[in-house]
Amino acid sequence: MxxxxxxxxxxxxxxxxxxxxxxxxxxxxxxxxxxxxxxxxxxxxxxxxxxxxxxxxxxxxxxxxxxxxxxxxxxxxxxxxxxxxxxxxxxxxxxxxxxxxxxxxxxxxxxxxxxxxxxxxxxxxxxxxxxxTGGVAYLPPDMAAMMDGLDATGLQDTDFIWGSQGATRLDLVANLAWEMLGMNVEPVFGIEGRGDGRLMFERGEANIDYQTSSAYLRSVVPMVEEGLAVPMMSWGALDGEGNIVRDPTFPDMPTFAEVCEATPACETEGPVWEAWRAFFIAGFxxxxxxxxxxxxxxxxxxxxxxxxxxxxxxxxxxxxxxxxxxxxxxxxxxxxxxxxxxxxxxxxxxxxxxxxxxxxxxxxxxx
CATH class of the missing domain: 3.40.190.150 (Bordetella uptake gene, domain 1)
Structure with missing residues (x-):
């Protein structure tokens, strides 16, 4: 094994x-x-x-x-x-x-x-x-306001849509994370790149998204600065001991592990967490x-x-x-x-x- x-x-x-x-x-x-x-x-x-x-x-x-x-x-x-x-x-x-x-x-x-x-x-x-690299999930400002600090419970009664490349792609890290938080996020599969998912968000066709760090820095940070998007969390980074820590590119942003810990529906131990962690490590x-x-x-x-x-x-x-x-x-x-x-x-x-x-x-x- x-x-x-x-x-x-x-x-x-x-x-x-x-x-x-x-x-x-x-x-x-x-x-x-x-x-x-x-x-x-x-x-x-x-x-x-x-x-x-x-x-x-x-x-x-x-x-x-x-x-x-x-x-x-x-x-x-x-x-x-x-x-x-x-x-x-x-x-x-x-x-x-x-x-x-x-x-x-x-x-x-x-x-x-x-x-x-x-x-x-x-x-x-x-x-x-x-x-x-890393990744950052982000929301429209009105939905980001539903969170209570790091606790994502307030998002659980909202229906979310996002553009995804496919169930078996890197996007499974996001899909599994949102499910662990108890969120109802419906993926629209088939986009050809994460940039196409961002475009769906910009056009109002999606109300949640994530981007890898390079695309986030270039294309999402301007939206954040204009008040059109709010970062929800990064996926995090690995330290030398294999622990998930804050992403060095976004040190002021909470990680998914922190949001999970603050959300009662989510657990940072057990088989679901270990599966998410393993694929995060393989993917980022x-x-x-x-x-x-x-x-x-x-x-x-x-x-x-x-x-x-x-x-x-x-x-x-x-x-x-x-x-x-x-x-x-x-x-x-x-x-x-x-x-x-x-x-x-x-x-x-x-x-x-x-x-x-x-x-x-x-x-x-x-x-």
Whole structure:
């Protein structure tokens, strides 16, 4: 049985196991040259969400850092909550580094849950960057006023609607959280990215939403400043001991754990809580990753690892990243491999709980 403890042990071992390979391929990576080339950075979402924001942030920096300074262009392949694009990448045989792929938790969750539409295998791909992130749920001002401090009981008699990418996508973290709080939130499934959910909120077609941190900073904070939205809670972050703590990008905002503790209908222990926590860990601390396909050579992989190392080491990177993506770790090499393990594994008991919950709540059958 896979447990969170064993997953952390595996991740720690991976941190120690990549240095030798990096040393052996570093010199050969100097022979890779992308002069005059175009690198396609493909993400399986629409142009309006956090993944687009993340990819477009890294694209010009990666262009400067790669040998030959190629043009890095972000391409969008949305559909089926990212499954369409991930299935497409699985079939790619372009192994020279001119095609890279960016995933998010909405790509990881169908894989974790055994969604029958999944034809991709994460273990076939080679990770070169892992980016942590967070998420923020928000409400219209009149509904936010129904909360009593952190206690969400006052929201339980309201009917909520929100735009969701799908029951098995990253949005299950939100759907399960709202159910735990005793809220009646009806998802409208089928949007192509979280940005489309935000647009539903802006048009008054939805009265609750959440966004990952980069999209929240760019597109929701202006609504908050105009008095059109009020943050309800963040999902939180993980500390070094695996505890859920306040998100460093939003340190003044309560976490879901705090709101849950303050709401009598919600519990921060037991199987429901452990299932939510496991999928939060899989979906957010390693929420976005960049991959090369299986056949890419060690030299190509090392070239991209060096390039992302150079990007992260830029003296202005932290300032740029905090303003655009938030204050989260950007990981390469062993750290990226460790994050990859956390993002593509969950304990069996958590998976079983969520599979049963999806069937009972949404009629989604995965077994």
């Amino acid at each position: 896979t447990t969170l403890k064993s997953m952390r042990r595996t991740a720690q071992a991976l941190l120690a196991g990549t240095a030798t390979l990096a040393l052996s391929t570093a010199a050969q990576a100097q022979d890779v040259d992308y002069t005059g080339e175009t690198i396609e950075f493909v993400i399986p979402f629409s142009e309006s969400g956090g993944s687009a924001r993340w990819a477009n942030f890294f694209a010009p920096l990666l262009s400067e850092a790669l040998p030959g300074q190629p043009t890095v262009v972000v391409r969008y392949r949305p559909g089926a909550g990212s499954t369409t694009g991930a299935n497409w990448f699985q079939d790619q045989d372009v192994v020279d580094g001119t095609v890279i792929f960016g995933t998010s938790g909405s790509t990881q969750f169908p894989y974790l849950l055994g969604d029958p539409r999944v034809r991709y295998e994460y273990n076939d791909w080679q990770v070169v960057l892992a980016s942590g 601390p390693a929420q976005k990753m960049v991959f090369l396909p299986e056949g890419a050579s060690p030299q190509v992989v090392e070239t991209f690892a060096q390039a992302f190392d150079e990007v992260i080491a830029r003296p202005d990177f932290q300032e740029l990243a905090e303003a655009t993506l938030g204050d989260y770790p950007q990981m390469t090499r062993g750290a990226a491999e460790a994050a990859f393990q956390l993002g593509t594994q969950v304990p069996q008991e958590a998976r079983d709980y969520v599979v049963n919950w999806l069937e009972e709540s949404y009629g989604v059958t995965l077994n």
